[in-house]
Amino acid sequence: MEEEKYRDLKRGERGAIISIITYIFLSILKVVVGLWSGSEALRADGLNNATDIVASIAVLIGLKFAQKPADRNHPYGHWKAETVASMVASFIMAAVGVNVVYEGIHTFVSGTHESPNLISAWIGLFSAIVMYFVYRYNRNLAREIKSHSVMAAAKDNLSDALVSIGTVVGILGAQLNLPWLDPLTAVLVGVIICKTAWEIFREASHHLTDGFDEEEIMTYKETILNTQGVKEVKDIKARNYGNNQVVDAVILVRSDLSLHEAHHISTRVENELKIKHEVYNVHVHVEPLELERLVKIN
Numbered sequence: 001m002e003e004e005k006y007r008d009l010k011r012g013e014r015g016a017i018i019s020i021i022t023y024i025f026l027s028i029l030k031v032v033v034g035l036w037s038g039s040e041a042l043r044a045d046g047l048n049n050a051t052d053i054v055a056s057i058a059v060l061i062g063l064k065f066a067q068k069p070a071d072r073n074h075p076y077g078h079w080k081a082e083t084v085a086s087m088v089a090s091f092i093m094a095a096v097g098v099n100v101v102y103e104g105i106h107t108f109v110s111g112t113h114e115s116p117n118l119i120s121a122w123i124g125l126f127s128a129i130v131m132y133f134v135y136r137y138n139r140n141l142a143r144e145i146k147s148h149s150v151m152a153a154a155k156d157n158l159s160d161a162l163v164s165i166g167t168v169v170g171i172l173g174a175q176l177n178l179p180w181l182d183p184l185t186a187v188l189v190g191v192i193i194c195k196t197a198w199e200i201f202r203e204a205s206h207h208l209t210d211g212f213d214e215e216e217i218m219t220y221k222e223t224i225l226n227t228q229g230v231k232e233v234k235d236i237k238a239r240n241y242g243n244n245q246v247v248d249a250v251i252l253v254r255s256d257l258s259l260h261e262a263h264h265i266s267t268r269v270e271n272e273l274k275i276k277h278e279v280y281n282v283h284v285h286v287e288p289l290e291l292e293r294l295v296k297i298n
Contacts, residue, residue, distance in 0.1 A: 008145035008243065009067045009082070015138040015150045016060035019157065022134050023053045026127050037117035039174075040107050041167040042124055044100045044186040048163060048193055049127075051096040052156055055089035059149045062086070066242050079242030083207045086152040090201035093156065097193030104186030121171040128164035131157050146243045146278075148207060152200045159196040163189045210239040220247055220273060227272050229253055229265035231289045244280035247273055255288035262286045 030046030033039070062085020068078040135157035142151035170185025221233050232252040239246050251269060253262050266284040273279040 008147065009063050011141065012063045012082075012145055012147045012150045013060060015141045016056050016063060016153060018137065019056040019134060019153050020053055020060065022130060023049045023056060026130065027053065029123060030127065033120055033123045037120040039117070039120035039167075039171055040104065040183045041170040041185040041189060042120045044104060044189050045124065045127070045160075045163055045167045047100060048096060048189065049160065051092050052160065055092045055156060056153060058085045058088040058092065059153050060085075062088075062149055063147075076241060079244055080208065082147065082149045082242040083204050083240070086149045086200055087204040087208070089149075089152060089156070090197045090204060093193055093197035093200070097190045097197055099190075100193060101187050101190030104183050104190055107183040108180060108187065118171070118175060121168050121175075124164045124168040124171060128161045128168070131161040131164060135161060148203065148240075148243060152203070155200065156196060159192055163192050166192070207240045212238045212240065220249075220277060220279070223272055223276055224249060224251060224269050227265070227269050229257075229261075230269065234287060241280065245277070246281045246283075247279050248283045248285075250285045250287060252287050252289040257288075 027046050027049035030042050030049060032046075034041075034043030034046055059082075062082045065078050065081035065085075068074075068081075070077040135154050138150055138154035138157055141147075142154050166185055166188055170181050170188075173181035173185075217236060217238050220238065221236050224230055224233050224236070230251050230253065233249060234252055235248075235250040237248045249269065251266070253265055257265075263286070266286050269284050270282040273282050
């Protein structure tokens, strides 16, 4: 299973590289056309893509570090490097989002805005279509390899597609003698960037602080209870290591069982969780259930 997990991380690199190449192309195109056409919204969108390059590079580095095997200082491996990369990406996005909001408000208040050239709208529409397809690719890849950082990249791709659509709306509005709509859209672009950054940060921090979905834990518990030989689940905890799940469980079995029989039940629990739920590692502690309680249960 471990080799397969490493292969999944390697596949995740492909999604990050595709994002980087796409962002480099679109950011240059948008900034140049935005400056030439006088579109504040398109320029802001281009700056957003420029920071997405850095964010995608952070994800790529995180995926590479996560592939490093366990060593003396990291006995559990480097899996969490992937989640750290997602958090770094969120910081970069937030910084740019705040800057875009500030610049948009400044331009709007100063009243120096003019109606941009219509070509900027076509560039925005083209960018939205390109980013949507990149989003679909990374989303499907993230689901397939169960990667939080690639899913974070996919969310960023989707927000960029939506931002580009908003940019087009602002530019077209400016063409209808509403030039203030372009810098106003730039402000909305910045807000969307900040919102996406917050969502990525919240999920990454949740995983780094060992937060876990309670419903998923209950699913694990049900699987353990349905395992032959298990009478009760005294305690169960779970945490994430990158795109891997680790489960710690305390189970109760018949007190009259031999050590070999009790160990066999714990091994069965481990195998059930790994096969049914693709859990990376399972630690099972076995405790005896008193015969008096066993009679009451039965």
